[in-house]
Amino acid sequence: MTLTEQLLTVGIVAFATMLTRFLPFLLFPAKKPTPKPIRYLGQVLPPAVFGLLVIYCLKHVQLLTGTHGLPEAIAIAVVAFLHLWRKQMLLSIAGGTIVYMILVQLVFV
Numbered sequence: 001m002t003l004t005e006q007l008l009t010v011g012i013v014a015f016a017t018m019l020t021r022f023l024p025f026l027l028f029p030a031k032k033p034t035p036k037p038i039r040y041l042g043q044v045l046p047p048a049v050f051g052l053l054v055i056y057c058l059k060h061v062q063l064l065t066g067t068h069g070l071p072e073a074i075a076i077a078v079v080a081f082l083h084l085w086r087k088q089m090l091l092s093i094a095g096g097t098i099v100y101m102i103l104v105q106l107v108f109v
Contacts, residue, residue, distance in 0.1 A: 067108045075100035 001009070028034055034042075054076075061069040079096035083089070 071100055071103035071108050074103060 028038065058069075058072060061072050063069050075096045078099045079092045082095045083092040086092070
C-alpha cells in the first residue's frame, strides 16, 4: 500500500470507530426516554451473548477422549460459584479463566 492508501485507511477506520461510539448518543439523547425495543434488547442480548460464548467455548470438547471435558466442567462450576457468590461478572470470568488455564497447563497435562 502506498502512503496515501495507508492514511486513507487509517482515516476511514478512525471515522467508523468514532461514528459507532457517538451515534447512540446522537440518536438517543439523555433527555428523551429510551425506546422500548432498545430497552428490550438491553435485557435479552447480554444473556444471549453469554450463552453463545459458552456454546462456542465447549464446541470442541470431546467427552470420550482426553480429559473428558473435566477441566471445562470444573471451570464452569467455578464461574457459576463465583457469580452466585459475588455477582460480579469480571470476577467470575477472570476466576474461571485462571482456574481453567491452571488446570490445562499444570494438572491435565
